[in-house]
Amino acid sequence: MHVFVDMVLDAYLESVDAQAPGLVEGLYLGGSVAFDDFRPRASDIDFLAVTARPLDGAELTALADVHERLQRRFRRPCLDGVYLTWSDLAAGPTAAAERPVCYGGRLEYERPSSVTPMLWHTVARHGIARRGPEPGRIDIWTDSDALVRWCARNLDEFWARGLDAALAHPLGRPGLCLLTDMGIGWLVTGMARHHRIISTGEVISKQDATRQALHAFPGRWRRIIKEALRIHAGSAGRSLYSGRLARRRDALAFGRMILERAHHTGESRTPRTLMTGRRDG
Incomplete structure (x- = not known):
């Protein structure tokens, strides 16, 4: 520790x-x-x-x-x-x-x-x-379907709103946050973890989920994923991007991709649980 x-x-x-x-x-x-x-x-x-x-x-x-x-x-x-x-x-x-x-x-x-x-x-x-x-x-509650439902809802109610705000108001707080290293690392690793949990029903670290994202998503996302891993590791090395605006665009596009894939993955995995919050009796 x-x-x-x-x-x-x-x-x-x-x-x-x-x-x-x-x-x-x-x-x-x-x-x-x-x-x-x-x-x-x-x-x-x-x-x-x-x-x-x-x-x-x-x-x-x-x-x-x-x-x-x-x-x-x-x-x-x-x-x-x-x-x-x-x-x-x-x-x-x-x-x-x-x-x-x-x-x-x-x-x-x-x-x-x-x-x-x-x-x-x-x-x-x-x-x-x-x-x-x-x-x-000790007796600790767990329910993988409830975990998946929560992640899907959190993507819709928190992450999607943040992405919308950053796109609509690039000089507002969400948009400016994504011009910083911390904002990029937070968005990419956080959304990658949500997607992984929805896919598997198991909790995983942000670092491991983002590493797995390198192999789970098409090659066009590798640069922004590697950039997020560099930031998350606390590396003082040079950014993979020459400009912060281009990096923000890629991060926002990555977030949108995660939303689309998470919905598809989650609905395929447990459609009635995710959409209604209920199981058929």
């Missing part, structure tokens, strides 16, 4: 145990840390903390103070995650929609985008236990 991750987690557990002894019974890591794909300048530390019961007002106040102090001490990486009960882990994200989440150092109560099938699947299949039993020894 990266030394920065260890430092943040040690500080978090020391603080939370001092403020609310015995409250956090389990602490599990997902995201890039779980996939050994953590990048100090770009990654967050995704966590899932487990308590015996839903948190009361005094406990929420204590946790908010813990996270605010931690954010002041460690500006990066951010410790982002959700507080669940053991029964929430077994029941799945729908049952935990109103649980408190930490995002950007602040404790929040209405951020459903943080409580997703991706988190449950990552912890169940790849999670790292910092406190509590190993993931394989």
Whole structure:
């Protein structure tokens, strides 16, 4: 585990145990840390903390103070995650929609985008236990069809809107973001992973999904995929593009291609589940 991750987690557990002894019974890591794909300048530390019961007002106040102090001490990486009960882990994200989440150092109560099938699947299949039993020894909800449905919906409701905004307003925030290395790496690796999950029903790291994309898609996409991998790896090497506008055009076209292929792949894989969210009885 990266030394920065260890430092943040040690500080978090020391603080939370001092403020609310015995409250956090389990602490599990997902995201890039779980996939050994953590990048100090770009990654967050995704966590899932487990308590015996839903948190009361005094406990929420204590946790908010813990996270605010931690954010002041460690500006990066951010410790982002959700507080669940053991029964929430077994029941799945729908049952935990109103649980408190930490995002950007602040404790929040209405951020459903943080409580997703991706988190449950990552912890169940790849999670790292910092406190509590190993993931394989506890009951953690998984449902590959629900994961695929979520990825398909996220592509339509988040990624497609971002692409539309960048195309319609190239000087707006989404368009300008894609003139940066971070924006290119984020879009290409994130959308490549969604496509891979829809194809297989299994969670995979952004890096591995993007590497596989080199062989999964036609040759015209190789340059933008390699550029995203260069950025994701933190390489200081020279860009594969001579200009940022051409790179942005390729990234936007790649994103559109992913949307089209993901819909085709997903509908072929589980059409009624994806389109209606139901199974025939």
